[in-house]
Amino acid sequence: MANSRREKELARQRAERQAARRAAAEAKRRQRNAIIASILAVALVAGGALSLAAATRGGDSTLAASDSPTPDPASSPKAPLPPGSCEYTPTGLQPARPAPLPAATDVEDAAVFAVTLTTSQGPITFEAPSAKAPCTVNSFRSLAESGYFNDTPCHRLTTAGISVLQCGDPTGTGKGDPGYKFPDENLEGATYPRGTVAMANSGADTNGSQFFLVYADSSLPPSYTPFGTITAGLDVLDKVAAAGVEAGARPSDGKPTLPVQISTVQVTLKPT
Numbered sequence: 001m002a003n004s005r006r007e008k009e010l011a012r013q014r015a016e017r018q019a020a021r022r023a024a025a026e027a028k029r030r031q032r033n034a035i036i037a038s039i040l041a042v043a044l045v046a047g048g049a050l051s052l053a054a055a056t057r058g059g060d061s062t063l064a065a066s067d068s069p070t071p072d073p074a075s076s077p078k079a080p081l082p083p084g085s086c087e088y089t090p091t092g093l094q095p096a097r098p099a100p101l102p103a104a105t106d107v108e109d110a111a112v113f114a115v116t117l118t119t120s121q122g123p124i125t126f127e128a129p130s131a132k133a134p135c136t137v138n139s140f141r142s143l144a145e146s147g148y149f150n151d152t153p154c155h156r157l158t159t160a161g162i163s164v165l166q167c168g169d170p171t172g173t174g175k176g177d178p179g180y181k182f183p184d185e186n187l188e189g190a191t192y193p194r195g196t197v198a199m200a201n202s203g204a205d206t207n208g209s210q211f212f213l214v215y216a217d218s219s220l221p222p223s224y225t226p227f228g229t230i231t232a233g234l235d236v237l238d239k240v241a242a243a244g245v246e247a248g249a250r251p252s253d254g255k256p257t258l259p260v261q262i263s264t265v266q267v268t269l270k271p272t
Contacts, residue, residue: 084109086135088180096169096176096209102142109134112270113141115228117167119154120261121240124213124233126197127270133185133227136199136207140227143178143209144265154260156212157245160252162192163216165237166200167262168209177208190222197228215241 081087086104108130117124130137143149154167155174169176183205192198192214200210207225215237230237243258245251 084134086138086182088135088139088182090180091177091208093177093179095179096171097148097178099143099146099148099178099180099209101180102139107134107138111272113137114231114268114270115140115144116264116266117149117233117262118264118266119236120259120263122233122236124230124236126195126213126228126230128197128228128267133225135182136185136225136227139182139207139209140211141267144267148178148209149262149265152262154213154240154262155255156253157240157256158253159241159244162214162218162220163194163241164212164214164218165240165256165260166210166212167260168200168211174210177210181206181208183207184223185225186227187222187225190224190226192218192220192224192226195230195234196226197230199225199227201225213237 084105084107086102086107088101088104090101111130113128113130115126115128117126128137128140148170149168152167152170153172154165155169155172156164156166158164158166166174184199184201184207190198194214194216196214196218198212198214199207200212201207201224204223211227212224213230215234240256240258240260243256245254246257248254
C-alpha cells in the first residue's frame with residue numbers, strides 16, 4: 001500500500017512539473033507573438049513587403065506582413081534525427097480538426113507522391129517528392145488520409161507582391177492547426193516560382209497543416225518549406241486570382257472573391 005501511495009505521489013509530481021513546463025512555454029510563446037505582432041504592425045505601416053504566414057492561435061492576425069518569419073530566440077541547434085525519422089511535437093492547443101500524430105519512424109524518403117486536390121473550382125494536382133522534404137510529405141499524407149483537409153476552404157489569396165492561394169485550415173480563419181508542429185525542410189536555396197507548393201508557418205519550425213499554392217513567380221525569403229510542384233490546375237488558380245480578393249482592409253490580400261472549397265485530397269504513390 002505504501003508503494004502504491006508513493007507511486008501515485010510521484011506521478012502527481014511529474015504531472016505538475018509537466019503542466020508547469022507547458023504553461024511556461026505557452027507564456028513565452030504568447031510573449032514572443034505579441035512582440036512579433038508589434039514589429040509586423042510597424043512594418044506594415046511603413047509599407048513593408050508582404051510575406052506568407054499561418055497565424056498561430058496566440059492572437060496573431062490571420063494575414064501577417066513582414067520581410068521574413070522571426071525565429072524563436074530560445075531555440076537551439078539539435079542533433080540530426082536518424083534517417084527515416086521525423087519529429088512531430090504536440091502544440092498543446094486544440095486542433096482545428098481531430099488528426100492523428102504522423103508516424104515518426106520508417107518515414108518514406110525516396111518516393112514521389114501524386115496529390116490531387118478536388119476543389120469547387122476544379123482539380124489541382126501536384127507531385128511531392130519525399131526525398132526533398134520527407135517529414136513534410138509524411139505529415140501531408142497523414143492529414144490527407146485522415147480526412148483532415150476534406151471540406152475545407154482556401155482562406156487566403158494574395159495578388160500583389162506575392163501570388164499565392166493559401167489552404168489547409170479547416171476553420172477558414174488562418175489560425176487553425178492539426179495540434180502538432182514540425183521543423184522546416186528543403187530551405188537551402190529555396191525559391192518560389194509559379195507552380196510551387198510550400199508550407200505556410202508562423203516562424204521557424206512551426207509547420208502544421210497550412211500550405212500555399214504559387215500561381216505566379218513570387219519573391220519570398222527561403223523560409224517556407226517547398227514540398228511539391230503543380231502538374232495540372234494552374235488555370236484554376238489563374239481563374240481564382242483574376243477574380244481578386246473580397247473587399248476589406250487589404251485590397252490585394254484576403255479571402256478570395258471566388259470561393260475555393262477543397263472537397264477531398266488524394267495522395268497516391270507514383271510508380272517508379
